[in-house]
Amino acid sequence: MKIFNSYTNQIEEFISIHPRKVNMYVCGPTVYNYIHIGNARPVVFFDTVRRYLESLGYDVKFVSNFTDVDDKIIQKAIEENETELVISQKYINAFLDDLNALNCNTDYLQPKVTEYMKQIIEFIEDLIKNDFAYDVDGDVYFRVDKIKDYGKLSNRNIDDLISGSRVDINPKKESPLDFTLWKKTEVGINFDSPFSNGRPGWHTECVSMIDNIFHEQIDIHGGGMDLQFPHHENEIAQSKALHNHSLARYWMHNGRLSFKDEKMSKSLGNVVFVKDITDKMPLRYFLLSTHYRSPLNYDEESFSMYVKEWQKLEMAVKSLFLKLDLEKQYNDLIEIASPEILKEIDNFNLAMSDDFNTANAITSIQSLIKTINQSLRQKTNYNHLNQQLKAIMYMANILGLKIQLIPMNSEDRNLYEQWQSARSSKNFSLADELRLKLSQRGII
């Protein structure tokens, strides 16, 4: 298993800290709005990472947070005349709905900032105690120049950052690079602390949660490329300050998604919400069609290609299952022994093991679809068909592409037979009617 590590800027063999166990953390959403398809990219990708690692036999402890304390949430709460809690809960629920629709595993730890306030405050206190942070009139800042390798993750040097820094000239800060750990505030939700009444800066929550949940360096920390700087850089700085390690062994960053070659972001307002995409599986397919570190562009034309490809996959698998089910020959306990099928699975796994090259993994799926379709129009023995079905379901499952296989009940069977006999007796209007029914039941 090879993973590109943003921290070292190279592809490395993945070795977990504890045998057969992977601790991973992915930066989650700030819950002030519905998620758009760009937000969905890391969500889907890291869900796929988890699935693949689990298929390799790792026990994966997956954690992803909810940022439920933030200026934007406060602003939204004021706009809608609601409490922050109501706002964040609403969008947390919406987020979980989207995850389910995208067939992402939602069974993982989802810590919220509000639930970790005590730990976050303690974390900041420790930083102050160790002289890595300083309190100015109730605001607390992190002293960046005390961290030797600051900039390593995002490949930049401190001098460039200082000379390039603009706008934000905060006289309270010792250095423009110092970042806020705690912000004294009167507006919106705020919390008691030894520093002041206020709320934590964004960069501390993840480190503090990781600290409290895992109690040690974790294996994988993931998130969008845009979080690399300053967010992840700052997480690393804090971790080095208190624990003298880089928080995670492997840092993984997915590339951004653009919309018609323009940046898609909530602030620009050109967003496509996940909830508004009717075809969620094609969306997942689309998000995995390009290697995760490459930029991905969304527009209706290219997305429609993936709708087609998805339908092709779904239809082939359904037809295959139907054939086996009709003859009562379906057997999911079968062992895959065919050399060609094993080879295809092998290719798939090789692609996935190569820094999660889902684009190439999909190629294996497409290739198997082709041979399935070929088999279906020939007389192929059931054993082989069962092997093909098992193989394609294995691949689809790792990519999280959910294909519903609906076994026929006696009524379905009856309909099917009537359809066939209507066809052979050339009663086409009846045949079409029955065909429609079967299709509505998801059988064909």
Add this chain to the structure above:
RNA sequence: GGACCCUUAGCCAAGCGGUAAGGCACGGGACUGCAACUCCCCCACCGCCGGUUCAAAUCCGGCAGGGUCCUCCA
């Protein structure tokens, strides 16, 4: 102003020094009660100009075009 990335057929997209995977669309066949689906065949010398090398889409330099970060953003 500083840092950095990308450019492969009409479109999407692999490749990362050994002579262009795959998919969609198009075109030509086949199958078919009609649709849909499916199958077979066909479809590029890799932005441009130089250099390194026995060998370059792959390495180096320049140019052109596009994009990102340095500020909230997955």
